[in-house]
Amino acid sequence: MSKRLFNFCAGPAALPEAVLQQAQQELLDWQGKGLSVMEMSHRSDEFVSVAETAEQDLRDLLAIPDNYKVLFLQGGASQQFAQIPLNLLPDGGMADYIDTGIWSAKAIEEASRFGNVNVAASAKGYDYFAIPGQNDWQLSAEAAYVHYTPNETIGGLEFSWIPDTGDTPLIADMSSTILSRPLDVSRYGMIYAGAQKNIGPSGLVVVIIREDLLGRARATCPTMLDYTVAARNASMYNTPPTFAWYLSGLIFQWLKQQGGLDAMQRINDAKQQTLYSAIDTSELYSNPISPVDRSWMNIPFRLADDRLDKPFLAGAEERGLLNLKGHRSVGGMRASIYNAVPQAAVDALVAYMAEFEQQHG
């Protein structure tokens, strides 16, 4: 008998129990074929069908226009930080980056190794507690693209709007926000997302790229990092991470069964309201982010006295509320409430927070 607890981990993160059950049931014998999905050639009819179905389901969920390629790659968002300039920033060229926290800073640092980066705007002036409005951005006319991080997983800062960059391609690291609500993909040149939050297990990164941005890789780009090679080979230039791809496909099906991203938006909106409202109405807990820029998926909060952190975490664990400790660079608490974290988990957390405040407030 498995006992499943509530898991608020920032990633690798909670997965839907129904998906894990299906994977468990067919782990040794996929659809009566006599072998695991992990044991099948990626070029077999069976796996190609798994892969194509996953892509189509993702296209359906996000209403991805036909002139975009969907790639299933490896190396996580961190590898994309290099892959993007190697594919899209010409030698000696310039790109605009928006700095909103730790993940955008990492993207900026890596891109700077391959070209000229103009930090067109930074949340530093707001101590990373608010996102600078587009009126304050200094976009450069010659930028090859504009890169930003719609949701900062560590800081808990999220864009509620899509930047307007005119004809300059907009590139977004959506690792911790993709699939949390509907998205107008046509506003982007490229979207990428590490899987281990809202897509599936770690070891997979999904890239959605407009076709006119292909064919631009530098001569020094490794073949495996060239989006054009990946697109031409349907993400099977070499053996892809088949199990992660398969499991992501199950999650896309689960999302469709939940009612798609309109439904997820309603569910996630309710979850974030429950938690922020508990924080804002308490004397003990606080979240520093400007209300309009608060993340729906990653909610950091502090206790008024950090000597209470340890007892808070210990009591949470006793109640089956796991992985609430904040990122080591920030401290405090963080609740990541991705798609697979149900309202019941948030309700249990909020009840515990109230109980703890009564005892220690």
Add this chain to the structure above:
Amino acid sequence: MSKRLFNFCAGPAALPEAVLQQAQQELLDWQGKGLSVMEMSHRSDEFVSVAETAEQDLRDLLAIPDNYKVLFLQGGASQQFAQIPLNLLPDGGMADYIDTGIWSAKAIEEASRFGNVNVAASAKGYDYFAIPGQNDWQLSAEAAYVHYTPNETIGGLEFSWIPDTGDTPLIADMSSTILSRPLDVSRYGMIYAGAQKNIGPSGLVVVIIREDLLGRARATCPTMLDYTVAARNASMYNTPPTFAWYLSGLIFQWLKQQGGLDAMQRINDAKQQTLYSAIDTSELYSNPISPVDRSWMNIPFRLADDRLDKPFLAGAEERGLLNLKGHRSVGGMRASIYNAVPQAAVDALVAYMAEFEQQHG
């Protein structure tokens, strides 16, 4: 009830049933922790312990000396084809490569994009049916390293000896031969292997590198492709493919339970003898490889009349003998008999081959 068939796939390949059963049993609740191993932070005590145990078990199995780092990376062997020159071939430098078939040719092609490649020896003169002896190699004095492919997964050609390259580091793509028998790691500067044959599921590549070869990456090497960064961060510069790492650890434990690599050598030797002997004593089947250079893991064979290929494959599938079709570039048949393919599978194949020959020979 799952019915497990015999799977001769070249990769992703058969996995030990006992390992899949353990993974299945704990898929929703790893060791009573209330969550899947896929849902745990890679920085949690629990996962770090999984990761470190896997590394130690691999070190035990291969008796890896202490002055080697073991890295768990992404991108497969194909990404290594670029990563090796980016880390180990100085700008304008030269490396020696040995050409023994399709996989070494791919390594050569990619390395040529980053520096000067001297093809020091080629099996082409033997139609790729035999490996040129080291007396015929033209190694260059200034080579940064010598690269070779101990086992050609498609051609079915395998080195039974380790080249002597003196002080020049020897680098080996061991994707389809690692863990099939004991190995003297100290003879190598670096060994790498895509997991999806003898290590675990796809989406993971293991690199074993001598410490003095670290710290040499080019300025233009993406951070995620720099072995030194991976080594300094215990392969957790970013989120690693946690499930593939975990499952590989279960396979290392299984290998220890089998008696380690001495035992695997005995078992694999018996398997290959059974199959090659069936091929050599028949009128219908043939394998073209020079007997001393025959692969233990990947055994290609042809039928005397290729119009019999289709009925042979159909009959095999009826008997639960899966994935015997040869690589599309070669045709004919191929039986990959990795560690997880038992003697019983080879016996069943050989019995079917005899039966088919009686009917069609």
